[in-house]
Amino acid sequence: MTDAAASRQPGDASLGDAFHVFDTTLRDGAQREGINLSVADKLTIARHLDDFGVGFIEGGWPGANPRDTEFFRRAREEIDFRHARLVAFGATRRAGVAAADDPQVRALVDSRAPVVTIVAKAHDRHVELALRTTLEENLAMVRDTVEHLRERGRRVFVDCEHFFDGYQADPEYAKRVVRTAYEAGADVVVLCDTNGGMLPAQIQAVVRTVHADTGARLGIHAQDDTGCAVANTLAAVDAGATHVQCTANGYGERVGNANLFSVVAALQLKYGMKVLPEGALREMTRISHAIAEVVNLTPSTHQPYVGVSAFAHKAGLHASAIKVDPDLYQHIDPELVGNRLRMLVSDMAGRASIELKGQELGIDLSGDRELVGRIVERVKERELRGYSYEAADASFELLLREELLRGGAEERFRSFFTTESWRAIVENRPDGSHANEATVKLWAKGERIVSTAEGNGPVNALDRALRLALERIYPELAQMELVDYKVRILAGTHGTESTTRVLVSTGDGGGEWSTVGVADNVIAASWQALVDAYTYGLLRAGVEPQG
């Protein structure tokens, strides 16, 4: 087998090989509690990571499970990598077996990945207790496996597992593992804080010493158990590491790994290094959220740089100052990472925030103190009942427009339709089948409309009945689709008796908007959010209310 596979994955020549951004979302990231990736998920994530421009994508452990084996086959056939090289992960050969005879090592070669990372033990106790072999045999396992893979044309990185704990226990043995790997032909020896217990000062001191004593090219792999994985990664770079292993959104076992997005943003924006292709950083927020979608986790709202809250301001004090100069209150321009400044509507905010929010929505409120005061009061009153406008811009805009129109034709604005009543029935029959049925009774254009629909759940049935009732009068509804539906139970101490908040996101192909409903009942809260969603959608489509 030759290096043919590598030629299909040339990497981005403009970035050179001097510094490696190595992503292990598909291998170490997948160890996060709650993540369970299909092959299709892994391929989608690999495409996002390649778009983002990381240098290396560790795809999994071929041979360890059929899913990873299939991933490497399909990635080779289906993805034309523009920036990244694909990496297979595996272990050193077993004790007492030649590398060529170890099926696990053979699977790494068979994956045809141009780069292989092998994990090696660097902590004496782990060698003895977990591997159950001698310290010398462990070194031979490292040497043989690296040489075997090098002979087959692979580029090899060696992950020294538990390196920092091992270094504390026996620094000389830990360094011998590094030297052995490097002398056998590993391109990079990666020092791993596998248990994640280190702090930046320790990492920096150890990396500096190991670098000086071994002369090896070093990488860093940090887990976040002390909340310092990003800082630990940067500390290692300060001490001479030129290869950083990270995961998208910091996914990983236990607390997680060093967050790829925080690390590259710091390297590019704070250190002034160029570690990604031109323009990549501006795609970071989008790519972070897209990967969260694929792994089926809600994007963290408070993630550095890319969270929706990362540049959100609610303090009245800050809001007034931001009117003067936004750079006074943000560490970088959010557009550099594809994010944006947001003003939050909240009862902690004063008039300045409401005016700025109006501005964001294209409505000038600055001239009308009485109107702004009325909006502040109404937001306060509703937030007290559990509404949250921070994540429901469309519902807030409806509230704002309603107040704007108070002076003129009272409440005319919301009257695309009025609700007389609705009902939803969920039934589990003796044969085990379900039935969900909803009936709505509405008035629109002076006409009373009764419609009934079935769905795969009560909210879905209500949604269908509502659309069925209105689509004849408002054909624009056919373009609209619910794209997300979230339920939050407030005051969770009372179990099923709690208040429920529903957030609905709706799209019409051209954009998305979010609405909120609150009730002591998930169905009633959903109904409110649906009514707001379609009302806003019709306004957005330029339809005139015809109540």
Added chain:
Amino acid sequence: MTDAAASRQPGDASLGDAFHVFDTTLRDGAQREGINLSVADKLTIARHLDDFGVGFIEGGWPGANPRDTEFFRRAREEIDFRHARLVAFGATRRAGVAAADDPQVRALVDSRAPVVTIVAKAHDRHVELALRTTLEENLAMVRDTVEHLRERGRRVFVDCEHFFDGYQADPEYAKRVVRTAYEAGADVVVLCDTNGGMLPAQIQAVVRTVHADTGARLGIHAQDDTGCAVANTLAAVDAGATHVQCTANGYGERVGNANLFSVVAALQLKYGMKVLPEGALREMTRISHAIAEVVNLTPSTHQPYVGVSAFAHKAGLHASAIKVDPDLYQHIDPELVGNRLRMLVSDMAGRASIELKGQELGIDLSGDRELVGRIVERVKERELRGYSYEAADASFELLLREELLRGGAEERFRSFFTTESWRAIVENRPDGSHANEATVKLWAKGERIVSTAEGNGPVNALDRALRLALERIYPELAQMELVDYKVRILAGTHGTESTTRVLVSTGDGGGEWSTVGVADNVIAASWQALVDAYTYGLLRAGVEPQG
């Protein structure tokens, strides 16, 4: 006014004054998007923080809003602080006004808090653009306000806002602000990375220089915009800071603040410092989750030290090694912070994880390879359909017991009752009122039972109907109560047509257990989780199945 208030809040003498753990959850933490605290919430959180043993609790800005003014009055009357001193937050006097004549400064005195933190501008551009005064007047404002508060017997800390950005722009002016505050009588001058853009190496260098050049006692206030707030706080301590400002769970504006729990755990467990009363750290996980409850945010599962995932292992590789020695794969003993080791049941896990999980539940599976294989298969199949046993131990135990009993009396075990059918109706009447009604038809002890109940939502109505039907036969149900109810929409791209996963936590006074249900319908998923919840509860109560 004298220092009488202070005498009621003596602090914990055993810890001395050499190092300050200063909590600002109630002031800066409350700026987090999604947090909205009532006075009662603030009092509850203050009690938790005092229990935990922080030295200072910043309660808010008296005078700035009526809620904070009321908090200080009630905290003084209602809480007998054992460890903490209460701190009022405010600003320096306005430009051109004597401190004694500034109503904002007067409100700080009137709060009767023994300690006051005042925020001062330390960045020349902020003085000019946000305060709109001269650099000299800003210094006078700092001096006058500190002296005024000192004369009234208050201990004063000065927060230098935007200190690190200001230091980059004009280091001499930034240091003049520190000197002015310290010479006027401030006990601690706190250097704030208000915009959160700093990295540990920068923080360390600046704190070291300022400390050497001014001789002032320094504190650190770090925001988490680079994901380095904990590391930045520790870097400042390395450089001589002896006062750390943090918030519970890292709550705070934008990305958040330095996480109190991560910082104190690092100081105690990694630095070997004693910054909390004896035994406090073991309460950390409980207190972290309790505060999350009060602010009504789901506790972060992946938070360092205290997250439920922080010591959770799912990798098959790790699971085998943990059987040998748990310390090989954890950086600290989780009990030190009141957390625990968990083995996750997941389709990534192999037999070793299932065996360990059995062991955790007190069931020895190691002898039966075929049984373990059957359980692994069933877990895989159900996780594929959306079930998640990682957060539903009780449902997993039911599955495991079912498989255990397969050899003997087939499925007898689940037969406390069998379901014939159920139905839930939600109705919104023309007068705007809601009705929620559920009917269940069950068999128990050979008897057919039909019961109907109303509730404030369809799930609550079903829950009541189920209990009504069974309580006569199983009076133990009266002890059980639903304590949490969570809905997760899977595959969110189809809006209301998605699959729904419901997690229910149930308690009986002596403990809590979690169960899971999955269906295309929130009501049906809830029903499954409720059935598992009561089945497990009855088993737990030692009741014999009587189907």
